[in-house]
Amino acid sequence: MKKVALTLAALTLLTTAQARTWAEIKQSGTIKIATEGAFPPFNLLKGKELTGFEVDLANALAKQLGLKVQWVTQPFDNLLIGLGQDRYDFVIASHGITPERQKAVDFTSPHYCTGGAVVTKPGGPMNAAALKGKTVAVQVGTTYLENVRKVPGVKDVKTFPKDTDAQAALMAGRVDAWVGDKFTGLDLVKAQKGKVVQGSLLFNEKIGMAVKKGNSSLVKELNAALAKAMSDGTYAKLSGKYFGTDVRCK
Numbered sequence: 001m002k003k004v005a006l007t008l009a010a011l012t013l014l015t016t017a018q019a020r021t022w023a024e025i026k027q028s029g030t031i032k033i034a035t036e037g038a039f040p041p042f043n044l045l046k047g048k049e050l051t052g053f054e055v056d057l058a059n060a061l062a063k064q065l066g067l068k069v070q071w072v073t074q075p076f077d078n079l080l081i082g083l084g085q086d087r088y089d090f091v092i093a094s095h096g097i098t099p100e101r102q103k104a105v106d107f108t109s110p111h112y113c114t115g116g117a118v119v120t121k122p123g124g125p126m127n128a129a130a131l132k133g134k135t136v137a138v139q140v141g142t143t144y145l146e147n148v149r150k151v152p153g154v155k156d157v158k159t160f161p162k163d164t165d166a167q168a169a170l171m172a173g174r175v176d177a178w179v180g181d182k183f184t185g186l187d188l189v190k191a192q193k194g195k196v197v198q199g200s201l202l203f204n205e206k207i208g209m210a211v212k213k214g215n216s217s218l219v220k221e222l223n224a225a226l227a228k229a230m231s232d233g234t235y236a237k238l239s240g241k242y243f244g245t246d247v248r249c250k
């Protein structure tokens with residue numbers, strides 16, 4: 001984890017090109033947004049269609065800002081690195097706002113609050129203490145990995161490029177537990193109809209959109225658009241559609 005964070009920070013510092021400022025984005029009329037597209041119900045690429053709470057929310061923010069959107073999808077682990085290379089203007093892919101990541105990028109105000117939860121088969125480990133001696137699957141580059149590593153006594157942490165692959169490892173019985181987002185976990189429990197159960201939260205996190213470090217004009221506009229969406233009912237409507245509840249940070 002340390003190594004990855006240093007690499008991100010180093011890349012950001014080494015890049016001489018400037019990220020597009022708000023004035024430049026506005027003038028071009030189009031904002032370039034990156035996500036993963038493999039993290040339902042937040043961002044999911046189905047055939048050629050991008051869907052999910054974060055996709056709908058970012059589209060609403062762009063509309064509010066008077067911009068067209070050009071979407072880019074990237075493996076999760078590459079997303080913040082691409083910001084440093086000016087490949088897109090911002091990233092919305094459920095990144096928890098952590099001190100490590102803040103060394104490499106800047107975050108907007110949180111667009112939702114959530115936590116990392118343990119999911120297992122009935123009879124399996126349901127909390128941090130029960131993970132002792134167990135094998136756990138997580139998506140690589142995530143706060144799940146960082147936090148499972150802090151749990152004392154875990155036997156093995158298996159990392160997967162995609163969160164859905166980590167879930168599949170649990171379903172196939174190749175690991176004792178999967179640690180992932182609590183809302184994603186609820187969907188998995190529902191879809192698997194009792195074949196898996198959700199245990200405790202290992203940690204809570206605030207999720208934000210990331211821009212290239214120093215791009216304060218863009219952060220300001222995104223924060224203003226988010227605040228507007230949160231006050232005019234746009235946010236509540238989208239949150240209700242995907243979660244049946246309001247997921248904003250309280």
Ligand code: ARG
Pocket residue numbers: 036037038039043076093094095096097139141142143144163181205
């Ligand atoms: N919230 C977790 C983190 O901050 C997981 C994010 C995973 N996002 C994704 N698009 N796969 O690391």
